[in-house]
Amino acid sequence: MDNNTILCKGNDVIALAAIRCGCDGYFGYPITPQSEIMEKLMEEKPWETTGMVVLQAESEVASINMLYGGAACGKKVMTSSSSPGVSLMCEGFSYLAGAELPCLIVNVVRGGPGLGTIQPAQSDYFQAVKGGGHGDYHFIVLAPASVQEMNDFVDMGFDLAFKYRNPVMILADGIVGQMMEKVTLSPPKPRWTDEEIIALSGSWATTGKPSGRRENIITSLAMDAAVAEKFNEKLQRKFNEIRRREVRLEKIKCDDAEYLLIAYGAMSRICEETVDNARAQGIRLGLLRPITLFPFPSEQIAAMTPQLKGILSVELSAGQMVEDVRLAVGDKTPVTHFGRLGGIVPAPDEVLAALKRTYLQNENE
Amino acid sequence: MKIVIKSFIMALKGAIAVNTERCKGCGVCVVQCPTGVIALNKNVNTKGYNYLYMANPVACTGCTNCATVCPDACITVYRVKI
Amino acid sequence: MDVNDIIQPENKVYGKTPVLTDTEMHYCPGCSHGVVHKIIAEVIEDMGIQDKTIGISPVGCAVFAYNYLHIDWQQAAHGRAPAAATAVKRLYPDKYVFTYQGDGDLASIGTAEIMHACNRGENIVVIFINNAIYGMTGGQMAPTTLIGQVTATTPYGRVVELNGYPLRITELLAQLSGVCYVTRQAVHTPAAVRKAKKSIQKAFENSGQRKGLSFVEIVGTCNSGWKLSPVEANQWMVENMFPHYPLGDIKNEELGIKDWLKQ
Structure with a gap:
């Protein structure tokens, strides 16, 4: 090492x-x-x-x-x-x-x-x-x-x-x-x-104005409505480019998954164990971990819907990311949220229990 | 003594050029002129301001007082020694 | 001798410095901001530091200061210019960094940022324009508004019981060890303008010598907010502002910060 x-x-x-x-x-x-x-x-x-x-x-x-x-x-x-x-x-x-x-x-x-x-x-x-x-x-x-x-x-x-x-x-x-x-x-x-900074960012950064270059001005102010709208449209084009090019995610045991957990950060590590525990019980569960939350992997989630019977969005919140999951999936697959609040972190089996409670009760009956 | 005073008067002769479009006719310069050279014009510039002009140019000594207090940097001062 | 004979390039003794842009300033006729912009530009020209100077403009009337001087500018959030300037100066120690702030920006919403920049002894220049009113938003009370002064939010005059006292923040900041030079100036007469320019030059020189923070307050007018003519506003300032905000040096510490730390 x-x-x-x-x-x-x-x-x-x-x-x-x-x-x-x-x-x-x-x-x-x-x-x-x-x-x-x-x-x-x-x-x-x-x-x-x-x-x-x-x-x-x-x-x-x-x-x-x-x-x-x-x-x-x-x-x-x-x-x-x-x-x-x-x-x-x-x-x-x-x-x-x-x-x-x-x-x-x-x-x-x-x-x-x-x-x-x-x-x-x-x-x-x-x-x-x-x-x-x-x-x-x-x-x-x-x-x-x-x-x-x-x-x-x-x-x-x-x-x-x-x-x-x-x-x-x-x-x-x-x-x-x-x-x-x-x-x-x-x-x-x-x-x-x-010199490297000037080469990379000299067209806009306030590095001190040499003679022969226009002054660089850093501001977010645009009093003219038409100018402000054009600038905002430019920002939106940038965000759309980021949406197209910078989505990062990890898929764990998703190939044959019928059910999908979506979780990020520390919660995704717990869900990884939930996936293993579920598979040990014969439940074909996968995990999709968004690495970028903006841009959100909406297309990648939507692409999985044909194989899925249900999605559980698991977060240490009252349900925030779940809204983006629902926007990605529409009505193609049921989406439910599970989370704990106030700093309580759920154990893997608690997540599994929530999944079963939500999607598998009828199958078991 | 008479000669000294005369030479002083003759020593400095000034004039100003006013960027009349830039001038906002605020008049803070007028009260600072020690020899009563400048005044606001009855005419206005394209923005509607009564711009500055030399009403009594012969009295100008080129002291730069008017240009110094001008908030819009629209006065250029010239001076010659005679 | 005819006027046209005198107005020749070789006879020019005073004119607009090339550091000032040709953009017409948006300020009201007679506003002190224009004079202060001009003398800052002249100091930058005289010191030959145009390529090394970075200005931080505030929120308020002077938000557009960046349109008027041919230097690199940042426009900071309301009151936060000293924080932005801190980073610029720390990351570019060889540049000259100054903030340009009004009384609402510096003495109200930005009190924490200016106080701590002063206390850290950041090697920056702070130009503080005090005209005892909020100009840009339409003449509301500033922390520096005088007792009895009528503004849009003190329509019956500023009352101590309701609004507290006019804040002499400059005297307050002078107490801080990181500040090397504190002065209060005005720009209503040629003599005052020349003194103010000297003060600003000294402040920039202090910055170059890393003596600590230099703070130049300019007591100015807001004739629109005060509802007076430009000339009357200057008179009102002399009669009412100067007694509460007396002109002159408040602190002139020749010690550098390092020397001070050794004590």
Whole structure:
């Protein structure tokens, strides 16, 4: 085993991955259950090695606006928080999306609403996927289910952010953030030089106006209605392109499945065991795990409907992703939600029981 | 003494050029002119503002007071020593 | 000598700096914003830092500041310019970064961001325009509105019992150790404009020397909001604003942050 493979906590690996992928700046504010991300960064002191800036801001409002300032410079910048802190950032999200700024936001979700609980939850799906801030916009939303994916999605997130000039969110949960697993760290990449930034983003980023180039202006303001509509249409074209090109998902034992679980993040790992337990009882169950929540794998789910008798969308929420599943499936297959709330995580057999209760009672009778 | 004063008067002769389309006729410059050179025109520019003009050009010393306080940077000042 | 003989390129002694764009400003006639934009542009020209300067415009009347200076600009969310500027300066330590904020932006919704940027001693310049009213939204009360001053949301005048006191945020921020230079200026007379320009230049120089945050308040007019002519507004400012917001340097610390930390 090489020394890049370590045992690591999900939150800690976000910090290590950020340094290793050449991130220029992290701006954050402590909140459970993700404070280890900034703690780890401070411990690693990347400003002495890669030159990465790490700053504890006075609030989530400040950190997201620091992200705005940094992203507007064409730098690779990121923040992390958990649900109540992310709510505070929503104004900034809208501005970032409106100014088309590439950046990475990690949300290690805890239960809400309000101050809620510090236990894991997936009840911020709507906020992450449908907007959160005002206006017609989307983030690209990645849902890691392992510490390895926490590592991998940092670099991938920055790639997507710069490819589309759009914010990317890693929507994790308290389980993935807090658990320890074996992880192979990505090979280190140097930070971009100022020349590389100008080559990549010099057409729009505020890098200082040399004579001979127009001034670069980062704003989301368009007073003229016709201009604002054109800009919004351009944004929608971008989101549609993302929908076409960036869907990521994992299918587990789906080939012969009659019933399908759809779950993401930590919940998908539990459902994986549910699938095994069901198959041991002769139930042909599969699992579809969306890796991108926006774009949502609607077509891929819809394509499976001919073989399916029922879909159970399993979430640590009162039923949020299930709405997108229903939109994908229409009336072709029955869709039901199962979830636990308040930070309670269901066991695999609890999920299986819910599946049986919903779809298999008549067959058993 | 008389000669000194005369040479002072003769020393600086100024004039201003006003970007009359940019001028909003706010008049903050008029009250800052120490020699009473400038005034707002009875005529208006295409936006309807009574733009600035030199009503009494001979008195201009090119002191730049008017241009310094102008919020719209529409006054250029010229000065010659005679 | 004829006027046309004097108006020759070789005789030019003052004109619009090329750092200012040709775009006509959207500000009302006589608005102080225009003068402040102009002197910032002149300082940038004089210091030769056009390619190294990044401005952060606010929400409020000056939201469109980015249309008027030939430099790279970011337009921040309401009150958040100091946070954005913090990141820009930290990520580009060799650039000159300034925020341009009004009284609603800086002294009301953005109090946390300005206070902590000051306290961290960010090496940025903050230009704070205080005209004691919200201009862009139509003349509502600002935190700096004077007692008795009539605005759209204090139609019978600002009352302490209801609205609290006019906030002297500049004096408040001067207490913070990360701030090296705090001054209050105005732009209503040629002498005042020249002094204000010197102050802004000093603030930019401090930024270059990494002395900490430099804060320049400009007491300005909002003749539309105050419902006065531009000339009357200047007079009203002298008589009513200056007693509560006296002009002059409030703090002029020659110590750098590093020296301060050693103490």
